[in-house]
Amino acid sequence: MATSAMPATTPNGVSQAGSTSIWADKYRGATVEDLDPPSALSVSPRDPISHALMSAFERDYTHLTVVSPENRALLGYLSIPRLRELLKEGKVKESDRVEQAMLRFRRTRANVYKVITMDTPLEELEAFFEGHNTGAKQEFAVITDASRRFVLGVATRSDLEEFVKRRP
Numbered sequence: 001m002a003t004s005a006m007p008a009t010t011p012n013g014v015s016q017a018g019s020t021s022i023w024a025d026k027y028r029g030a031t032v033e034d035l036d037p038p039s040a041l042s043v044s045p046r047d048p049i050s051h052a053l054m055s056a057f058e059r060d061y062t063h064l065t066v067v068s069p070e071n072r073a074l075l076g077y078l079s080i081p082r083l084r085e086l087l088k089e090g091k092v093k094e095s096d097r098v099e100q101a102m103l104r105f106r107r108t109r110a111n112v113y114k115v116i117t118m119d120t121p122l123e124e125l126e127a128f129f130e131g132h133n134t135g136a137k138q139e140f141a142v143i144t145d146a147s148r149r150f151v152l153g154v155a156t157r158s159d160l161e162e163f164v165k166r167r168p
Helices: 022-027 049-059 080-088 122-129 157-166
Strands: 063-067 074-079 140-144 151-156
Touching: 022 122, 022 157, 049 063, 049 080, 063 151, 074 080, 074 140, 122 140, 122 157, 151 157
Parallel strands: none
Antiparallel strands: 063 074, 140 151
């Protein structure tokens, strides 16, 4: 059985082969900050689902972060498309609390948390979306400061696609 050598990678799992990567050519040194991501919209797990839906609708957001009302710690997120499915199936009602529909971040030692900041290169963000750090493809990334104390924004795959389309 033949084996091939794997190209060298950075600590974040991004290939360092000859021309760095196809992503490097696509993004040409751009970072998350260049996406100009909108500020994150956060809700409390105690908020009614109707409030979260209205907030997302007003700003045309597809994902909301859920933070603790006591210390603003990031608890999870609310996927609006998934929430609409849950409402349609009758699994939750608009009067229920966000905590009944939110997806919680798993806090185990086995899970690798990838810190995405405004300084993160876009090729690393794409690698994150492709699951290079987590083993599972991701829909969106929560952008924080380097110490993970503040949620600054949310980036999605479509943000990357739009960036590439509008860049000469």
